[in-house]
Amino acid sequence: PNRFVLDWVNEKYLGRLLELLGEHGQGMAPALSLLIGSKRSSAPRAAPNAPLAAAASQALSANSVSSVSSSAPAMATPAAPVAVPAPVQNVAAHDEPSRDSFDPMAGASSQQAPARAEQRTVQVEGALKHTSYLNRTFTFENFVEGKSNQLARAAAWQVADNPKHGYNPLFLYGGVGLGKTHLMHAVGNHLLKKNPNAKVVYLHSERFVADMVKALQLNAINEFKRFYRSVDALLIDDIQFFARKERSQEEFFHTFNALLEGGQQVILTSDRYPKEIEGLEERLKSRFGWGLTVAVEPPELETRVAILMKKADQAKVDLPHDTAFFIAQRIRSNVRELEGALKRVIAHSHFMGRDITIELIRESLKDLLALQDKLVSVDNIQRTVAEYYKIKISDLLSKRRSRSVARPRQVAMALSKELTNHSLPEIGDVFGGRDHTTVLHACRKINELKESDADIREDYKNLLRTLTT
Known part of the structure; x- marks a missing residue:
């Protein structure tokens, strides 16, 4: 024992x-x-x-x-x-x-x-607590679809509706709180709805590692292999935690191969593109690319407003559209923070016995809003953009028009327009005294490039995440 x-x-x-x-x-x-x-x-x-x-x-x-x-x-x-x-x-x-x-x-x-x-006493010595159940509240029906997650949602639905014949593996990646786990649970719930006898297993990557360690300790590694290789669908969250765990990667590599060879569905999530996960074996990165890899982006303003309205409706709370718009404008990083902010506002409204107004939101979220204002000042945007592109802040303010300087300057102007309440003339003034038409042109140009240029789109997304997290 x-x-x-x-x-x-x-x-x-x-x-x-x-x-x-x-x-x-x-x-x-x-x-x-x-x-x-x-x-x-x-x-x-x-x-x-x-x-x-x-x-x-x-x-x-x-x-x-x-x-x-x-x-x-x-x-x-x-x-x-x-x-x-x-x-x-x-x-x-x-x-x-x-x-x-x-x-x-x-x-x-x-x-x-x-x-x-023994009579009258119960002693439990440090039982290990793990949860591997699907969250039944995460479904496709209550997932708010927008431009930022449209492709990921479509791919997840395809896998859920036609497993083994769609995308295998399906790899979803993106920052925290953007809906990757929601989609993964939604797939699992739909699979079980279609076939209640299906063996659908959801777990965090650290649970897989813990199970393997326990199996090694108990000399039960064959049973471990038999279980994980006999499922109909294996859903593993946050695969980046396999990094630098050689024994776990070795076991998962063979499990992954066995499942794909058997036609069993695999769905994985990570906080970054699989090729960017340091400490992960190249053979695993290569196999993750066998199926479909989809990014889940931070929600745009319209999607954030829709999420707030839906959550308020589920909570049976009257949330005026202008107040939802105000919260969505200020909380941009991810859905989790957005929902957390809404819960604080609802609680404040309930305890104070007041209707939800912009004034009440300012009171209940004053610390969060103050932090956001500090993070997204124009000065901080200029500093962050300069560091990202490895140029000097003075270059952003100069009259230089070379692409290596002009493009970062336009990105910084577009971020200033999106993340601050400054007017176009005010933004132009802090970028070397430029007029408002120059700022407007920069914003339009970056919006166009985000649609057509993958590098600019990725740069803008990374900077946005840095500035709002």
Whole structure:
């Protein structure tokens, strides 16, 4: 027995054991503590709660909760080893334990953590908590579509509606809080809606690593491989956390190959383009490009307003359009911050008993708005753009017209127009005394280039994220 086994048993089965003891305890309040015993145990002593433990053992057998590994003897007395049913951990909560969750105990030693029944106290020693369920509230129906996420949403729907024959793998990347995880859950929920018996597994990349480490500790790596390679769809979030974890990358590489060869769907997300993930093996980066890679961009103003209006409607709150527009103008970084700001405004309105107005928004978000104003001053924009393009601020203010200076200057002007409340003449004045028509031309030119030039589009997106995060 060891701490890994103890934590695993505590996490998976303590609640169920207490439940069974309660059912057969004739009204007595059961208590149970799982502890690590010695590897060589002497003859068991009789315990006052032995009848309860025996009843639990009979209940496990009578209800046919699960088949038990032949290496783990059934629980007869509190001092005997615990026999535990295989867990149901699939997002669909199906009835077939062996199909629905990775069971690291399957290959573990028969020497398992003993259980002692004690009266009135329950002790749980540091059970590891993991969640691998799909969030049923994330669906395609409540995903707000806009120009920034239109392609990602279309690709996700294609995979959900026609798995194995669409894009495999589907790789979604972008900054935090932009809807990548929402789309991933929406795909999983739709797959289960179409086929409730499908084995759809969603997890964070760190959970995959933790499961693998636990499997190695318990000498159950074959069971680990068997589980993850038998799913119908594997959804892994934040794949960048595999970086510099050589053993995890090795195992995921073979799992990934096995799934694609078997026609099983794989969906991955990351906070950056896969080729830019440092510490990730080239062979993995290459395979991620076998399917479809789609960026999820920060939402534009219209989409931010639509998100706020939809969230307010879901919360049954009257949000005037001008107030939604005001919040959307000031909170630009990501959807998560946008929703957080709206929750603060709604709470302030509720506690103060006031309608939502722009004045109330200024009060409830004063610290956040002050931070935004500090981040997006024209001076800060000029400094950030100059550092990004590796030129001097004085170059942005000069009369030089070479493209290496003129293009960054136009980008800085466009960002100043989008992120500040300064007028065109005011912006022109702080860029070397230029008139408002020069600023207007710069804004129009950058908007055109964002549509036609991938480099300018990427530069603008990176600068926007830097200035608003």
